[in-house]
Amino acid sequence: MTAHISNIARSKGDPKVIRSGPSSMGAADRLAKALGWFSIGLGLTELLAAGRIANALNMQGKESLVRAYGVRELGHGIVSLSPDKHLGLWSRVAGDGLDIATLMTAFRHDNPKRDNVGIALAAVLGVTVLDVIGAQAVSARHSRPQGRHRSYRDRSGFPQGLQSARGGARDFQTPADMRAAAPLAAVSDRAPQERARAH
Amino acid sequence: MRALVWHGKEDIRCDTVTDPEIEHPRDAIVKVTSCAICGSDLHLFHNFIPAMLPGDVMGHEMMGEVVEVGPDAKGKLKKGDRVVVPFTIICGECDQCKRGNFSVCQRSNRKKDIADKVFGHTTAGLFGYTHLTGGYPGGQAEYLRVPFADTTHIKVPDGIPDEKLLFLGDIFPTGWQAAVQCDIQPTDTVAIWGCGPVGQMAIRSAVLLGAQQVIAIDHLPERLEMAEAGGAITINFDEENVVERLNDLTDEEGPHKCIDAVGLESHVSPSMPDTVYDRAKQMLGVESDRPHILREMIYVCRPGGVISVPGVYGGLVDKIPMGVLMNKGLTIRTGQTHVNRWTDDLLRRIEEGQIDPSFVITHTVGLEEGPEMYKVFRDKQDSCVKVVLKP
Missing domain, CATH: 3.40.50.720 (NAD(P)-binding Rossmann-like Domain)
Structure with a gap:
């Protein structure tokens, strides 16, 4: 859709998308993106509606804590949407633990809003499962296997051998606009007068 | 035709797109025989370079065969010519081009007004890059329109494999x-x-x-x-x-x-x-x-x-x-590379066997595998150093 809208920035002869094909984003990447935006949304809600959330859970007086968790969620979201998404998702898993621990303190029999707390706990547990799945999948998809690598010891790029390549392009004349400044020319073998003239 | 298209951060797709068309008498169309994923493509992949738009065709390291030539490019190019296309688009006539400072060509950026505002002064148009440098469709595609084609090309001889010549368009120079x-x-x-x-x-x-x-x-x-x-x-x-x-x-x-x-x-x-x-x-x-x-x-x-x-x-x-x-x-x-300033000399060195740039290629795949190879290259998986795509 956005690809079609952006066609207004293209000229008549530029290629334009007719049909989209396979993407570089795997299912794990899409899940990470969704969870990242969820974090941003939740974080903003916690920041902007801390009082209402605290009331709904009968946690009056904890508004600052809710706002702090909102800032934390925004952090998770930003990292989850970055190329370092695995860090973002694992940080979300840690944050889920903190959320569960905090909600457990309100999951008391004497809390008249215990049902709301229960719903919140169930939601966090559900999201935690998604976070763990996402974090594991993203880590597996983007990790580089340790210890094993191909050998490129024979790839010199010099068909006539390294020794003959050394200085093989000394015939090249450095253009005047790319010559080095005087201080380093002084370490060459040229005579001082020549160095002065050269620069 | 098929092309690798930028749709957003980390989202490159192998799409079906309309074929490019000649727009200007100096244009030519090249059938791409080989193209590569460059390290700087990863900056676009991660959306660190501003002013990319969904639908932009990627790729600025490519070569192929000329299949169509605009009337004003005909003296310098003809159908069937084998060319490497440098990533910098050059007019060959402006003050900077005359000095050999091709990557800051004053005329090839079709979005010069934006570049003037952002950079202070425009730089050259680049293939498959940000709209700050013209937003020209790139060469990770089956066909490529080459603007200012009479000057924006490096003619290469037959008989040398693509793999030895392709990198004359970017990483070698x-x-x-x-x-x-x-x-x-x-x-x-x-x-x-x-x-x-x-x-x-x-x-x-x-x-x-x-x-x-x-x-x-x-x-x-x-x-x-x-x-x-x-x-x-x-x-x-x-x-x-x-x-x-x-x-x-x-x-x-x-x-x-x-x-x-x-x-x-x-x-x-x-x-x-x-x-x-x-x-x-x-x-x-x-x-x-x-x-x-x-x-x-x-x-x-x-x-x-x-x-x-x-x-x-x-x-x-x-x-x-x-x-x-x-x-x-x-x-x-x-600076971006003044590609054409060096390519005659570098082509000679390849022909003389002083260097063979194909040593760097570690993966060669079809265009449809391109999106996955962006990921492999980015994550340095499978000992990937350089990916060549065959459209």
Whole structure:
């Protein structure tokens, strides 16, 4: 859709998308993106509606804590949407633990809003499962296997051998606009007068 | 036709798109026979370069056969010509082109007004890159429209495989220019940060240009092996302190010349706290680039030395030790590559067998596997150094 809208920035002869094909984003990447935006949304809600959330859970007086968790969620979201998404998702898993621990303190029999707390706990547990799945999948998809690598010891790029390549392009004349400044020319073998003239 | 198309951060797709058409009498259409994924494509993949739009065709390293020629390009090109297409689009007529400063051509950026505002003055149009440089569709596709085709091409002879010639369009002249602008002397030590494709080409160029000692810095064993095969002494920054080792190798004087073949996405590690700081700021959108390599080069370079920066930077950097740079009297040379300034000479060196740039290719796949190869290349999986795509 956005690809079609952006066609207004293209000229008549530029290629334009007719049909989209396979993407570089795997299912794990899409899940990470969704969870990242969820974090941003939740974080903003916690920041902007801390009082209402605290009331709904009968946690009056904890508004600052809710706002702090909102800032934390925004952090998770930003990292989850970055190329370092695995860090973002694992940080979300840690944050889920903190959320569960905090909600457990309100999951008391004497809390008249215990049902709301229960719903919140169930939601966090559900999201935690998604976070763990996402974090594991993203880590597996983007990790580089340790210890094993191909050998490129024979790839010199010099068909006539390294020794003959050394200085093989000394015939090249450095253009005047790319010559080095005087201080380093002084370490060459040229005579001082020549160095002065050269620069 | 099929093409690799940018749809957003980390979202490259192999799409079906309309065929390109000749728009201007100097245009030509090239049937792409080989193209490559460049390290700077990863900056676009990560959306670190501003002004990409969903639907942009990727790719700025390509070659192929001319299949259609606009009337004003006919004197220089004809159907059937085999060409490498440089990533910089050049008019050949403006003041900068006449000076050989092709990457800052004053006329080829069709979105010059935006570039004038952002850069102060426009630079050349580039294929498969940001709309700040024209937003020209790139060559990771079956066909490519080449604007200013009569000047924007490198004719190559038959009988040499694509793999030896393809990199004349970008990484080979980029590594070469990086070394040339160091003005290498026979007594010089040249240190090169980054053993990706451009770093590998810079290593070979420094060796050919006669540096006494070439030192390559990375942490991926397969890339360090490739660097060593090309004649470099290697430093694995996961295992050694780069500054200490460079000083050891230069009698505590530091390298004469330093080349940054990494650019805006330097490796992030808790052992290099400034990289964590940069990454955090980059995520928050208050710094666009991670300039760890620039800081390290400025610190370790010998006073009076030269710092050459072929690595791509996109915007704003923070905590550059300007005082050190100034007091040590260092010279910084930067810029996108003036590709056509070097290609006649480099093509001759390939033909004479002095160098074979195909050594860097580790993966060759069809265009439809391109999206997955972006991921493999980015994650350095399967010992990937350079991907060539066959449309």
